[in-house]
Amino acid sequence: MNKSKNAAFAYSFLLPSALLTLVLGIYPIAWAFRYMFYNYKGYGTARFIGLDNFSRILRDAEFWNSVVNTFVYAGGKLLLSIPLSLLLAAILNRKIRGRQLLRAVFFMPTVISTAVMAVVFFTIFNSYNGILNQFLIKFNISSSGIDWLGPKHAMLTVILVAVWGAVGNYMLLFLAGLQNIPEDVYESSSLDGANKIQQFRFITLPMLGPVLQMVIMLAIINALKGYESIMVLTEGGPAGKTEVMFLYLYKLFFPVGGSAASTQVQEFGYGSAVAFMSAVIVGMISLIYFYASRRMNRID
Amino acid sequence: MKKQLLLTSLSAVLALGLAACGNSNTAENSGEASNAGKASDAGAASGEKTKITYWTGDRHDAEFVKEKVAEFNETNTDGIEVELVVKGDDFDTALDLSFQTSDSPDVIRVKENTIGTFYKKEYLAPIDEYLSDDMKAKFPEMTDLNTFDGKRYSLPNYGTTMRLIYNKDLFAKAGVTNPPATLQELVDTAKKLTAAGKADGAYGFAQNFKSPTSALGRSARVIAEMSGFGGFGYDFKTARFDFSGFKPIIEAFKQIKDDGSMLPGVESLDIDPLRAQFAEGKIGMYLSYSSEPGVYSTQFPAKIDWAAAPAPTIDGKVKGASGFLGGQWLALSSKSKHKDAAWKFMEYMYSDQMLTSYQEKGFGISMVPSISATAKTPEVNGIEGFLPNQYDGVWPVYPSVAPEGMKSDDAFFKYMLNGGDLDATISDLNKRYNAALDDAIKNDGLKAEPDPSFDPAALAGKFAK
Numbered sequence: 128m129n130k131s132k133n134a135a136f137a138y139s140f141l142l143p144s145a146l147l148t149l150v151l152g153i154y155p156i157a158w159a160f161r162y163m164f165y166n167y168k169g170y171g172t173a174r175f176i177g178l179d180n181f182s183r184i185l186r187d188a189e190f191w192n193s194v195v196n197t198f199v200y201a202g203g204k205l206l207l208s209i210p211l212s213l214l215l216a217a218i219l220n221r222k223i224r225g226r227q228l229l230r231a232v233f234f235m236p237t238v239i240s241t242a243v244m245a246v247v248f249f250t251i252f253n254s255y256n257g258i259l260n261q262f263l264i265k266f267n268i269s270s271s272g273i274d275w276l277g278p279k280h281a282m283l284t285v286i287l288v289a290v291w292g293a294v295g296n297y298m299l300l301f302l303a304g305l306q307n308i309p310e311d312v313y314e315s316s317s318l319d320g321a322n323k324i325q326q327f328r329f330i331t332l333p334m335l336g337p338v339l340q341m342v343i344m345l346a347i348i349n350a351l352k353g354y355e356s357i358m359v360l361t362e363g364g365p366a367g368k369t370e371v372m373f374l375y376l377y378k379l380f381f382p383v384g385g386s387a388a389s390t391q392v393q394e395f396g397y398g399s400a401v402a403f404m405s406a407v408i409v410g411m412i413s414l415i416y417f418y419a420s421r422r423m424n425r426i427d
Numbered sequence: 428m429k430k431q432l433l434l435t436s437l438s439a440v441l442a443l444g445l446a447a448c449g450n451s452n453t454a455e456n457s458g459e460a461s462n463a464g465k466a467s468d469a470g471a472a473s474g475e476k477t478k479i480t481y482w483t484g485d486r487h488d489a490e491f492v493k494e495k496v497a498e499f500n501e502t503n504t505d506g507i508e509v510e511l512v513v514k515g516d517d518f519d520t521a522l523d524l525s526f527q528t529s530d531s532p533d534v535i536r537v538k539e540n541t542i543g544t545f546y547k548k549e550y551l552a553p554i555d556e557y558l559s560d561d562m563k564a565k566f567p568e569m570t571d572l573n574t575f576d577g578k579r580y581s582l583p584n585y586g587t588t589m590r591l592i593y594n595k596d597l598f599a600k601a602g603v604t605n606p607p608a609t610l611q612e613l614v615d616t617a618k619k620l621t622a623a624g625k626a627d628g629a630y631g632f633a634q635n636f637k638s639p640t641s642a643l644g645r646s647a648r649v650i651a652e653m654s655g656f657g658g659f660g661y662d663f664k665t666a667r668f669d670f671s672g673f674k675p676i677i678e679a680f681k682q683i684k685d686d687g688s689m690l691p692g693v694e695s696l697d698i699d700p701l702r703a704q705f706a707e708g709k710i711g712m713y714l715s716y717s718s719e720p721g722v723y724s725t726q727f728p729a730k731i732d733w734a735a736a737p738a739p740t741i742d743g744k745v746k747g748a749s750g751f752l753g754g755q756w757l758a759l760s761s762k763s764k765h766k767d768a769a770w771k772f773m774e775y776m777y778s779d780q781m782l783t784s785y786q787e788k789g790f791g792i793s794m795v796p797s798i799s800a801t802a803k804t805p806e807v808n809g810i811e812g813f814l815p816n817q818y819d820g821v822w823p824v825y826p827s828v829a830p831e832g833m834k835s836d837d838a839f840f841k842y843m844l845n846g847g848d849l850d851a852t853i854s855d856l857n858k859r860y861n862a863a864l865d866d867a868i869k870n871d872g873l874k875a876e877p878d879p880s881f882d883p884a885a886l887a888g889k890f891a892k
Contacts, residue, residue: 170548171547186831188833253696255709256704256709271691278694278844364840365840391827392828394829
């Protein structure tokens with residue numbers, strides 16, 4: 128088969144996914160690109176307003192509050208989930224009894240729907256009859272329970288739920304990376320007198336570099352974009368304490384609040400501008416990370 | 428090479444298969460489209476069912492509606508099969524998506540605060556051509572509530588009143604005899620109920636602040652309206668936003684929270700968990716709609732003795748009307764390919780028997796005069812307190828605007844949690860909401876004319892003396 132036939136064959140396979148990308152990926156982005164220069168409420172005529180939506184973003188304290196919350200949420204999630212998943216992967220990479228079962232158990236949260244998971248966690252954390260508070264009160268750890276979803280603890284709670292959902296996934300990716308490290312490297316280092324900690328520091332971590340770089344990259348993007356469990360647990364409250372960037376954006380398109388929410392107006396134009404700005408923020412952070420972590424991609 | 432050929436052949440077969448499926452659907456669809464309006468007859472003649480969907484966000488009457496839809500499916504002779512879809516709080520969002528994906532329902536439940544938006548979005552079809560003279564006379568025409576630009580898009584069934592709902596057992600335990608009639612009494616009663624019930628985990632007052640919009644939309648709104656202020660901060664006299672009427676209301680709510688009389692965890696409390704707690708006897712009072720009796724008879728059977736009373740006013744004087752929400756119920760989708768069939772279903776739903784059942788079973792209070800005159804008092808426990816009284820009245824439709832920055836409900840809830848300068852908050856809200864109002868008038872054609880003769884008290888007393 129000559130080159131052009133090979134190319135045609137390859138393109139025929141690429142065509143369905145390219146079409147899907149065009150319709151489901153490129154078209155909505157182009158749609159949002161257009162409307163970010165318009166005042167559009169989802170009905171009637173869209174009115175061109177130039178860069179007004181962007182100047183509104185600059186003075187929108189709620190948006191910037193959501194950006195700060197996103198950094199706190201993403202930072203907390205990364206700081207807890209990456210070391211924890213690496214540790215779990217290192218443990219479950221060893222020949223211990225029941226490791227297959229444990230791997231499945233830790234991976235389980237990944238396959239559970241985020242919304243369902245968040246509803247379960249709501250029954251655990253809610254302040255008035257949550258399982259956790261009942262436990263704390265019963266064993267005299269707390270006299271009246273803790274307001275887990277209240278102003279003081281809500282962010283910590285949503286981070287913990289996010290960590291629970293993410294650890295298994297990253298653990299599996301780390302496990303795949305660990306299993307690619309040749310056993311003989313460890314054997315020769317043992318002969319040279321290296322202990323387990325030294326092996327982890329000087330063999331495992333450097334050789335896991337490319338996987339680590341990719342996992343952290345995925346984790347950053349997921350954490351910056353995550354909002355589903357927060358939506359179920361707190362809807363961004365109380366008083367904006369857990370309002371993250373993409374939840375704020377979602378509410379601009381689809382105001383929450385049941386029947387009374389219909390007195391609010393959908394803001395497709397401004398929402399598109401906020402979506403663009405959010406994408407720029409996520410993109411910039413990803414680029415900065417990618418540049419800063421480029422050495423991790425090299426195995427010396 | 429052979430493998431590649433095999434794969435190519437397989438892909439071609441799959442692609443053709445998909446295309447075939449697509450074609451068959453297209454043919455079916457085009458058939459449906461060309462037969463639009465006559466589908467039910469055609470369906471009946473060919474023995475195939477004409478399938479239509481009915482979407483509602485109501486849960487309080489879900490079991491009843493399910494039963495009635497099943498009855499319609501079994502008894503109608505037009506070969507119509509209705510699929511009932513009961514959505515949750517995502518009703519509006521799901522409906523928007525359904526219209527974007529051409530998978531929209533045929534019949535839509537509309538409410539007083541959604542019908543205007545759905546009309547502007549062109550989701551609804553006018554129903555004038557289907558209305559007989561009898562129906563036109565029987566169902567009141569209400570501008571901006573079921574009629575837009577001279578065309579009718581829905582008909583009323585039941586209205587929703589708003590009340591203070593209270594736990595009679597806890598009141599008795601605390602030695603309180605009457606429900607509060609002023610904000611100060613509300614604060615004091617909440618304190619007394621908490622003192623009496625806290626040992627058993629019961630608190631005086633609760634609001635579903637997971638969504639401040641939902642929480643204040645069912646509580647602060649009715650107190651403001653009863654006290655003579657527009658429930659969403661809009662003053663019909665001046666055609667301007669003025670949230671100053673909310674000041675004492677929000678201060679009272681904050682006082683209740685600061686006193687420790689509010690159920691712990693209201694910050695993340697949704698309405699259904701709130702109801703579940705009330706049914707268990709853990710809440711002394713809250714404010715909500717007349718859908719509650721239905722909820723406590725089916726969804727969360729109440730383990731306590733409870734009742735409903737008119738919402739308190741700021742100072743005990745009723746200077747306005749307690750919003751009687753309604754004027755519409757079902758609407759026909761503009762994109763329905765089976766409008767005739769959908770209308771037949773609507774006709775069935777709007778039959779006297781159905782509307783009477785609605786009132787008598789306590790799912791709502793009829794807004795259709797001929798039904799109100801003949802239907803018996805609802806059978807449901809607790810509904811008595813929700814029946815129209817001399818304070819209930821229909822307010823004009825509030826204008827919807829998109830202010831920059833924090834919405835009023837979020838700003839008020841933030842004050843309740845963190846304190847601060849409420850006067851400054853209100854002044855900022857007035858400024859931003861009026862700027863958005865001016866913008867909507869100038870650019871979106873919103874109509875907002877001052878009415879110096881507007882008297883909120885005159886709205887009341889039209890449904891009961």
